Structure formats: structure tokens, C-alpha cells
Amino acid sequence: IGISSSAMFSWYSRENMPKLDNIIKISNFYKCSIDYLLGRSEDNSELAPKDCPDFHTQLANVLNSKNLKTTHLRNKGVISSGLNDSIFNKHSIPFIDNVIKIADFMGLSVDELVGRV
Secondary structure, X not given: OOOOHHHHHHHHOXXXXXXXXXXXXXXXXXOOOHHHHOOOOOOOOOXXXXXXXXXXXXXXXXXXXXXXXXXXXXXXXXXXXXXXXXXXXXXXXXXXXXXXXXXXXXXXXXXXXXXXX
16 A cells, blocks of 8 residues: 555554644555544444545545634644644645544544545
8 A cells, every 4th residue: 555564563562643634545455444544433334535635635625614714723732833824825744643633532433534435
């Protein structure tokens, strides 16, 4: 799936956190939800996920649907201002721990937040 064994070992040994795009690749490979893969759900139903939009676009859409601004996550202390700028201005891919924080704050599963379901 295009992920090196050294990268996977660094995640397993908790030296580094994986980025969202790699978690999506792994969950697609195993045909499971991201939430199941991360131990956040007991539901092991096989999943036929939709293609995910770019995270910054999806997050902006979710925020908009909840009548929130892009700065709301930063102002509420969910993510740092640097990460907020990185996601929305540079369109970078966040690490999964930050995606989990955002999903929890918004009361969504990670799969809902990233647009897989």
C-alpha cells in the first residue's frame, strides 16, 4: 500500500504518529473503519468507503455545516494556531492524533470527519 516497514515500526513503537493519509490507506486495505482500526469502535463490519476529499476541504465543510468558522478549533484550544494555519492555508495532512481531537470535539467519528462514510 506504499507505506515503508520502517514507518510502520516507528508508529508501532510510538516513536511517531501516522498522518491521516496513511491511516486511510491501512483502513482501506483492511476494509474497516478508521475508528475500528484505532480501537475507537467495536464495529468490525466490512466497509466500502467513499473516496475522501482533501482534509482541509472536508473539515471546512463540516465546520460550515455546524455554523463554525475555521478559527473556532484554534480559539477553543482543540488545535494550535500553527496547525490551523497549516491545514487551511498550506493544505497539509494532519497527524491522526490531531484528527482524533477534532472528531471528539465535534462529536463525530473519525470516518465521518474525513468523509469516508
